[in-house]
Amino acid sequence: MELYPPKPPQQRRHLISVADLDRDDVERILQTAEGFETVMHRDLKKVPTLRGRTVMTVFFEASTRTSSSFELAAKRLSADVVSLKASGSSVDKGESLRDTVQTLSAYDPDVIVIRHPSVGAAARVTEATDAHVVNAGDGCHQHPTQCLLDLYTMRAAKGTLDSLHVAIVGDVTHSRVARSNIQGLLLMGARVTLVGPPTLIPRDVQSLGVEVSHDIGAIAAADVVYVLRMQKERMAPGAAYVPSLREYTALWGVTSARVRPSQLVMHPGPMNRGVEIAADVADGPNSKVIDQVRAGLVVRMAVLYDLLAGPGPAGARAAPRPLAIATQEVA
Amino acid sequence: MAQRLFQADAEPADVIIAGGRLVDPTAGFHGEAADLRIQSGRIAEIGHDLHDPDAERIDATGLTVTPGLVDPHVHLRTPGDEHEEDIASGTRAAAAGGFVAILAMPNTSPIVDSASVLGGLVETARSEAAVATGFMCAITRGLEGRSLTEMGELAAAGAAAFSDDGRPVAEAGMLRRALQYSAVTGLRLALHEEDTSLSAGGQMHEGSVSAELGLRGWPAIAESTMIGRDLGIARYEGAGLHICHVSVAESVAEIRRARDLGTDVSAEVTPHHLCLTDEAVRGLDPTATKMNPPLGSEADRAALIDALADGTIDCIATDHAPHADHEKDAPFEEAPFGVIGLETAFAAVYTHLVEPGMLPLQTVIERMSSGPALAFGLPAPGLARGRTADLAVWDLGASRVIEPPYASRSRNCAFAGRSLRGVCRLTISGGRVAHRLIEAVA
Numbered sequence: 112m113e114l115y116p117p118k119p120p121q122q123r124r125h126l127i128s129v130a131d132l133d134r135d136d137v138e139r140i141l142q143t144a145e146g147f148e149t150v151m152h153r154d155l156k157k158v159p160t161l162r163g164r165t166v167m168t169v170f171f172e173a174s175t176r177t178s179s180s181f182e183l184a185a186k187r188l189s190a191d192v193v194s195l196k197a198s199g200s201s202v203d204k205g206e207s208l209r210d211t212v213q214t215l216s217a218y219d220p221d222v223i224v225i226r227h228p229s230v231g232a233a234a235r236v237t238e239a240t241d242a243h244v245v246n247a248g249d250g251c252h253q254h255p256t257q258c259l260l261d262l263y264t265m266r267a268a269k270g271t272l273d274s275l276h277v278a279i280v281g282d283v284t285h286s287r288v289a290r291s292n293i294q295g296l297l298l299m300g301a302r303v304t305l306v307g308p309p310t311l312i313p314r315d316v317q318s319l320g321v322e323v324s325h326d327i328g329a330i331a332a333a334d335v336v337y338v339l340r341m342q343k344e345r346m347a348p349g350a351a352y353v354p355s356l357r358e359y360t361a362l363w364g365v366t367s368a369r370v371r372p373s374q375l376v377m378h379p380g381p382m383n384r385g386v387e388i389a390a391d392v393a394d395g396p397n398s399k400v401i402d403q404v405r406a407g408l409v410v411r412m413a414v415l416y417d418l419l420a421g422p423g424p425a426g427a428r429a430a431p432r433p434l435a436i437a438t439q440e441v442a
Numbered sequence: 443m444a445q446r447l448f449q450a451d452a453e454p455a456d457v458i459i460a461g462g463r464l465v466d467p468t469a470g471f472h473g474e475a476a477d478l479r480i481q482s483g484r485i486a487e488i489g490h491d492l493h494d495p496d497a498e499r500i501d502a503t504g505l506t507v508t509p510g511l512v513d514p515h516v517h518l519r520t521p522g523d524e525h526e527e528d529i530a531s532g533t534r535a536a537a538a539g540g541f542v543a544i545l546a547m548p549n550t551s552p553i554v555d556s557a558s559v560l561g562g563l564v565e566t567a568r569s570e571a572a573v574a575t576g577f578m579c580a581i582t583r584g585l586e587g588r589s590l591t592e593m594g595e596l597a598a599a600g601a602a603a604f605s606d607d608g609r610p611v612a613e614a615g616m617l618r619r620a621l622q623y624s625a626v627t628g629l630r631l632a633l634h635e636e637d638t639s640l641s642a643g644g645q646m647h648e649g650s651v652s653a654e655l656g657l658r659g660w661p662a663i664a665e666s667t668m669i670g671r672d673l674g675i676a677r678y679e680g681a682g683l684h685i686c687h688v689s690v691a692e693s694v695a696e697i698r699r700a701r702d703l704g705t706d707v708s709a710e711v712t713p714h715h716l717c718l719t720d721e722a723v724r725g726l727d728p729t730a731t732k733m734n735p736p737l738g739s740e741a742d743r744a745a746l747i748d749a750l751a752d753g754t755i756d757c758i759a760t761d762h763a764p765h766a767d768h769e770k771d772a773p774f775e776e777a778p779f780g781v782i783g784l785e786t787a788f789a790a791v792y793t794h795l796v797e798p799g800m801l802p803l804q805t806v807i808e809r810m811s812s813g814p815a816l817a818f819g820l821p822a823p824g825l826a827r828g829r830t831a832d833l834a835v836w837d838l839g840a841s842r843v844i845e846p847p848y849a850s851r852s853r854n855c856a857f858a859g860r861s862l863r864g865v866c867r868l869t870i871s872g873g874r875v876a877h878r879l880i881e882a883v884a
Contacts (some may be wrong), residue, residue: 187586227775230645231726250775251656290656312529314659318650 120435124418125366126243127233128162128253129294137299142264143341143413144406150187151409160420161190167215168224170247171232176380176404177247177257181224184411194222208232209239216240221419223388225249244416251285257379258291260410262299264403265335278330279303280365281339281387282311282352288379289339293319307339307363310352327363331371338365338378356386367391375399447543447574447820448567449835452874454483455831458492460883462502462798462835466509466825467804468812475524478507480831483873488827500868502835507580509823510542510573510832510871511788514632514814515607515686515710515759517780518575521562522551527764527845527851529563533572535762535784535850537876540834540866542823543574544784547587549608555580555591557599564600573871574832576602576653576820581620581631587612590623597627603818605632607686608734610668612638617672621681630708630818632684633672635693638734640664645775647690647720647736655723657774660736666692673707682706684817687761689715692747698754708817710759711746713787714856719743719796728777729770729854733763747800750809757814758806760787764852781856784846788836789862795865804839835868835880 125131150158155170166185170178178194185192197211208227215223216239223240225233226247233246233253248254266272277296283289283305296303303321306311306329317323330336341359353359366389370376376388376397384390446523459478477492478485513536519527527535536544546563548554554563560577567575579601583589585608593604604624611617611633624631641664645651648659669685673696676683685697688711700707714733719740723731728775731737738746749755763780770777783790788810795801812822823832841863844854 207768207771208773227773229775230655231728231774234726235771235773250771251658287656290559290654313653314648314661316653319654421835 125237125257126414126418127237127244127246129255129258129291129298130294132255132298134142134298137259137262137295140259140410140413140417141266144409146261147409147412157187159189160416161185161188164190164221164419165218166190166192166222166224166246166415167218167220167242168192169197169211169215169226170195171197171225172248173226174226174247176407177226180404181247181411184408187408188412188415190221190415193218208235212236212239216242218266222415233378236385245414245418247408248287251287252290254287254291256407256411257288258295259414260403260406261292261337261377261379262295263410264377264399265375267332267402267406268399272296272301274299275304275335276333277331277335277337278306279337279339280288280306280327280330280363282309282342283316283339283353284311284313285342286339292337293321297321299359304333306330307440308353308359327369330365330372333374335375335377336365336370338376338388340379340381341383343383343386355415360386361385365392367395372397377403379403444598444600446600448564448600449571449574449872449874450567450569454873455480455870455875456494456497457875458497458499459502459507459835460492460499462505462507464488464507464825465803465807467808468822469483469825471825472804474508478833480826480870480873483831485825485829485831488825499595500835500880501507501883504837504839505867506836506838507825508540508834508836509538509811509825510834510869511810512814512820512823513541513544513760513762513784513787514684514757514818516544516546516762516784517549517764518546519764520550520566521559525851526766529566529575530570530572530760531849531851532764532784533570533575534877535782535848537572537869537871538866539786539847540788540836540869541573541784542834542869542871542876543576544833545576545578545602545818545822547605547607548578548580549606553580553585554578555583555585557592557595560596560599560601566836572876573869576604576818578603578632580604581611582605582616584614585609587616590620593624593627593629597629601627601629603630603632604683604822605634605686607632607634610634610636610638614671614675618675618679621676621679621683625681628819630682630684632686635665635668635672636688636814637664637668640667644736645732646723647738647742649720649739651720651723655726657723662692662738662742665690665735666696669693670696673697673705676707677703677705678804680832682708682811685709686736687715687759688749688755689710690742694745694749694754698749701754708757709755710757710814711755712759712761713749713783713790714781715744716743716750716758717790718750718856726774728772728774729747730781730856730858732774732777732779733761733781734779735855745808747795751801751805756809757817758791758810760784762850762852763854765854767853770854781854781857782850782852783846785848785850786855786857786862788866789864790857792838792864793841793862830869831873833870834866837867838863838866842863
């Protein structure tokens with residue numbers, strides 16, 4: 112008997128980018144997430160669905176809510192979870208991303224959840240492992256589960272995403288959340304307006320199908336005001352995209368005076384209170400920030416479920432369309 | 443004048459290339475079938491029914507014979523990074539791509555900024571180079587843009603030209619001085635044009651694709667504004683300039699304007715900028731699609747093809763830039779810039795531009811042979827009696843999928859996985875057979 116028998120080729124599904132999803136995929140995941148809401152209200156908040164499965168979260172970048180929410184989601188589904196904070200350390204020692212992933216893959220994880228500071232890192236990981244890969248953020252590129260939880264939150268509050276008008280406000284250039292949400296919102300029939308200083312809105316971004324305004328007044332027409340974090344670390348002298356945070360807040364800060372009562376206010380966190388969002392807005396009746404965090408748990412449960420037990424590996428070939436782009440034969 | 447090209451000694455060829463279609467616009471051949479008799483490495487005769495009992499005979503019926511190609515922009519990674527390329531492997535790759543002469547860039551470690559480093563390269567080339575190889579030397583010591591290299595001594599030691607390639611000469615005053623001083627050598631400066639205050643952190647061409655992918659955009663003006671500045675300086679000094687790897691429409695406009703004003707400018711474009719666009723970056727594979735300057739938009743590509751057709755750009759150059767697999771096997775933003783191109787240059791241009799009717803074969807041959815040779819004052823290969831045999835024989839009907847093994851020691855090819863038409867069957871450089879994929883007639 113061979114010590115390491117070769118694995119049969121298998122369809123592997125990954126969630127790398129929102130662009131990999133179609134409307135049906137999104138609908139299915141959001142419905143699955145709704146189903147898990149009931150579990151959250153039970154005394155015993157745990158289902159045995161993924162018992163015996165292993166989920167590894169590998170974070171090369173700091174994270175509070177994404178890492179904790181993936182970890183808890185896997186645990187609520189009874190999977191075994193290994194959480195690694197690899198921030199920089201292996202790179203400092205000269206280990207390549209491929210080597211790190213191959214090392215972890217020796218434990219045969221079913222899912223690897225990866226966050227990495229570089230665009231394209233998650234896609235590279237799929238080449239180095241037999242596990243399903245979920246992108247928990249790669250540089251300024253994509254953060255698909257954030258998009259799904261935001262869609263979930265908006266739909267729960269507004270009933271539908273169709274024709275919903277969402278204003279995304281702030282530093283779009285450096286935001287993977289914005290990129291994923293633009294794709295997800297447009298996919299589901301929403302309308303998107305980007306609002307922010309010209310230095311923080313990417314050139315030619317209109318080609319994605321969004322409108323652009325540099326006037327904060329443009330948020331008045333929106334149903335949802337989605338506030339992005341002002342990335343203070345990029346505001347160092349010399350890299351100044353705006354003259355000062357003070358001026359940014361004056362021109363583009365989301366304050367109670369600029370928000371209508373019927374509007375939802377959302378933020379992916381972490382918030383800089385008093386910079387991009389005023390404290391009274393963050394804590395006010397329009398704010399859905401805590402709902403977003405709660406949605407993150409059930410949506411990530413749904414994503415793990417969809418990959419491992421939903422249309423699942425067994426049903427993947429028969430499924431009308433698999434979850435992710437990166438459907439590939441893995442030898 | 444000092445010798446500028448160096449090559450390993452080998453037996454001169456005695457061969458008859460029979461029945462091939464000759465294409466050499468400067469010699470007036472436009473596809474006529476003829477025999478070439480090469481004796482002791484020289485073209486002894488061009489005609490019909492040629493015979494020589496002492497020469498071997500190659501049946502080139504259905505094949506195309508052109509002047510050998512000249513590449514003014516190659517990174518041989520020697521000295522210092524011989525695991526990526528060395529003079530032997532790089533010149534074999536050149537020969538396999540139909541090149542009979544190449545110019546190597548000086549951004550090696552150590553940098554080629556002294557006669558002693560240059561001397562070592564010349565010596566190695568004399569024993570290892572499969573095709574004629576020239577070495578560009580740095581414009582500024584250490585490529586740091588602060589002080590001039592000893593250009594007089596370097597020229598005497600065999601420098602082919604001067605370049606800080608990989609980096610711009612950032613300060614206008616420094617470039618002006620380099621243009622003034624290099625006049626004593628008669629050698630050209632080849633400039634990598636990039637305003638790094640505009641391109642800083644850039645990963646790919648700035649446009650709709652970079653907006654979508656979240657990769658930091660590299661604006662077209664990072665190249666074009668520097669070209670405009672430097673051509674203005676050259677015009678003022680009455681000096682000549684060569685512009686490396688032009689990649690965007692804005693740069694073409696600057697060069698066209700400078701030509702109209704009578705500036706002595708030559709310019710090159712790479713096969714990957716002629717054949718691919720930033721759409722290719724969507725796959726986020728840095729091995730094949732990350733290079734400096736980055737792949738431009740479709741409009742940029744169209745402008746480059748126009749410029750090549752009307753002579754605004756007079757050279758095709760590969761910017762062959764080998765990198766080790768493990769360096770390129772990284773997330774896009776962490777991988778180094780550069781792709782290899784010697785073995786695929788002609789086939790890529792033939793497949794993407796000649797076959798679809800966008801450029802005539804004659805123009806491509808001119809831009810890949812006499813164009814770069816004349817820009818750098820090198821002898822232009824030609825199919826003419828009495829000339830040293832510097833030629834390539836092509837099978838333009840054959841296609842192949844680009845995949846390893848390559849003659850190059852590296853595998854970061856921009857065209858990997860693509861099927862390209864145009865296979866080089868024979869390369870004769872300096873009268874010596876440098877590459878051969880064809881049998882003699884028994």
